[in-house]
Amino acid sequence: MDNKNTNELIIGRNACAEALKSGRPIDTLMVVRGTGGSVLKLVAQCKEKGIVVKDVDQKKLDYLCGHSNHQGVAAFVSAHEYSTVEDILRNAEEKGEAPFVIICDEIEDPHNLGAIIRTAEAVGAHGIIIPKRRSASLSFGVAKSSAGALEYMPVARVSNLPSTIDSLKEKGFWVYGLDMDGQSWTQTDFSGAVALVIGSEGNGLGRLVKEKCDVIVSLPMKGNINSLNASVAAGVVMYEILRQRLK
Numbered sequence: 001m002d003n004k005n006t007n008e009l010i011i012g013r014n015a016c017a018e019a020l021k022s023g024r025p026i027d028t029l030m031v032v033r034g035t036g037g038s039v040l041k042l043v044a045q046c047k048e049k050g051i052v053v054k055d056v057d058q059k060k061l062d063y064l065c066g067h068s069n070h071q072g073v074a075a076f077v078s079a080h081e082y083s084t085v086e087d088i089l090r091n092a093e094e095k096g097e098a099p100f101v102i103i104c105d106e107i108e109d110p111h112n113l114g115a116i117i118r119t120a121e122a123v124g125a126h127g128i129i130i131p132k133r134r135s136a137s138l139s140f141g142v143a144k145s146s147a148g149a150l151e152y153m154p155v156a157r158v159s160n161l162p163s164t165i166d167s168l169k170e171k172g173f174w175v176y177g178l179d180m181d182g183q184s185w186t187q188t189d190f191s192g193a194v195a196l197v198i199g200s201e202g203n204g205l206g207r208l209v210k211e212k213c214d215v216i217v218s219l220p221m222k223g224n225i226n227s228l229n230a231s232v233a234a235g236v237v238m239y240e241i242l243r244q245r246l247k
Contacts, residue, residue: 025078035072079143083154088127106200114145115231121149123242182216
């Protein structure tokens with residue numbers, strides 16, 4: 001097992017229970033299918049706190065734990081605590097600025113998520129929103145890729161992105177999805193409260209999320225390939241939003 005996993009994993013029933021009790025930010029609890037006893041109480045406590053619980057098979061957890069005695073349970077800890085959407089909106093209000101948030105729709109590469117966080121902090125965005133499932137989490141790899149920006153950028157993790165988008169729209173946000181076949185990014189008015197949605201590396205925006213967007217914006221592609229790295233594309237549009245705000 002490499003050092004990255006060693007630094008992120010808490011192994012065993014007592015260790016996981018004490019980490020939860022101490023308030024340490026836990027990203028995901030992994031439990032071997034069929035494990036009972038005190039682990040059931042731990043699972044219930046994690047679910048109550050909104051922590052993701054995943055059933056895994058014995059061999060997978062053995063591998064992740066370097067064949068240590070994990071007692072059927074291990075937890076990935078977060079490199080940073082999660083915020084809430086309310087925290088992000090409060091951040092904008094305290095600065096007296098129109099809210100500017102980035103929504104990452106199933107960005108699974110930690111390097112991409114870290115780079116997005118880094119650029120978002122540089123352009124003055126007020127927060128990042130990610131889904132609980134099928135997304136990179138606030139791992140130490142994300143923290144490293146953010147080059148320190150994670151310490152300053154609130155990241156909220158939500159159960160349902162489409163409903164979160166609906167909630168933002170009710171608060172006066174305009175939601176812009178970055179995808180193919182949209183209007184030009186340079187011809188788009190990004191004034192007011194902005195939520196910029198970035199799709200996954202392989203599949204782009206999910207269908208439900210795309211349907212919730214008010215506007216789809218695209219970047220021109222003149223080369224032989226038809227897509228950009230998610231964090232690069234996000235960075236280009238984030239700086240256009242900043243440019244318009246600096247006018």
